[in-house]
Amino acid sequence: MTYLNVSDVTLSFGGLNALTNVNMHIEKGLITSIIGPNGAGKTSILNCISGFYHPTKGDISYGGKNLTHASPHEISSMGIARAFQNLELFRGLSVLDNLLLARHSKLDYNFFQALVFWGKASRVESENRAYVEDVIDFMELEPYRKSLVGNLSYGVQKKVEVARALTLDPDLLLLDEPMAGMNVEEKEDIVRFIMDIQKERGVTVVLVEHDLGVVMDISDRIHVLDFGQLIGSGTPAEVAANQKVIEAYIGEE
Ligand SMILES: Nc1ncnc2c1ncn2[C@@H]1O[C@H](COP(=O)(O)OP(=O)(O)OP(=O)(O)O)[C@@H](O)[C@H]1O
Structure with a gap:
């Protein structure tokens, strides 16, 4: 069941498109990861979903409500919470x-x-x-x-x-690189919590993460961005077999 719908979203900064005509369907109850090389637009899409940026073009809806132009506070009160890449703690x-x-x-x-x-x-x-x-x-x-x-x-x-x-008791939790800078033990620890958040608390999780091993292990679905465009979507096995995805990652090395 589609729950969060990103429909034809473009996000421009001056002449640069951080996102170009991106379509993404997030299903309720699953762990969905968004991956891609550096600068691919992963954080930009989370910023659009959480209301920190508003798409230049396209729409985002959540549980049937249009949130394209909603503020971060309105989006948070709709049940979407976000953990930031750069810690937002006091x-x-x-x-x-x-x-x-x-x-x-x-x-x-x-x-x-x-x-x-x-x-x-x-x-x-x-x-x-x-x-x-x-x-x-x-x-x-x-x-x-x-x-x-x-x-x-x-x-x-x-x-x-x-x-x-x-x-914030979210229905949908957006996690932006929750494992960045962690050692192996800390990563294993946080992975366990992410899986428990989904299973025990029934929270839908959207994860932006660079560690492909972890992503392949815990994701139900994966979306792959490259240069602001969606180049692949599906189960981990489908994405791993996608030629465009393989090329994007080989190109990065
Ligand atoms: N506020 C902004 N102003 C101008 N350009 C921006 C802004 N935010 C993002 N960009 C540009 O948009 C593109 C996508 O950036 P984004 O941070 O979404 O990528 P990312 O996939 O999250 O990268 P990383 O993996 O390095 O965190 C990049 O070229 C970035 O420089």
């Missing part, structure tokens, strides 16, 4: 505070209720707290909950970044 705050702050953007009580911290506000606040504690538990971040993010290893910070996105 380094001087603890893991717990970072996650509470992220979760806070979902609060639906108004300023005056918050001020007196009474009634609905206090109920919502304790629900948020419980939700964040559940994410800490799920991501096995308990040993670090009071640690300042800036003092943690890069691998743990990347995990906190994924946890930050999870506190």
Whole structure:
């Protein structure tokens, strides 16, 4: 079942097309990876889906709603969360505070209720707290909950970044190179969490990743971009046998 539909999307910066007439269908409940050589347009497509860029041409719809011109905040409230390639965490705050702050953007009580911290506000606040504690538990971040993010290893910070996105209770999670800069053990760890996020929490995952071994292992579907164009889509086996994809990767070496 198509869930997120990228339809004929072009994204131009002056004379340069970062994306050209890209069509991509993301199915609900699956792990879909977007791969391609450097500069192929992978982050650009995530930026379009999450509202940081708006396509120059084409449409993006999600669960039947058009989000082409929606803001990042509107898109996040539709159930799409993103973990960033460059960490978007507050380094001087603890893991717990970072996650509470992220979760806070979902609060639906108004300023005056918050001020007196009474009634609905206090109920919502304790629900948020419980939700964040559940994410800490799920991501096995308990040993670090009071640690300042800036003092943690890069691998743990990347995990906190994924946890930050999870506190938004997403239906769709966009992960931009969650394994970049990680050692083998850290990679194995985060791969396990990505698979659990899909299976146990029922979240649809879109993954941008350079590690082709990992991508082939965990993806249900793969889309391949090269110079801003979609050159292949399908299961890992289909993509691995695609001549255009093979050439794009050989050309990169
Ligand atoms: N804000 C911008 N202004 C101008 N050009 C941009 C901008 N963002 C991206 N580009 C260009 O668009 C093209 C695609 O970039 P993008 O970051 O999407 O590629 P990528 O596949 O994510 O690359 P990488 O694997 O290196 O992260 C590149 O040529 C890049 O220089």
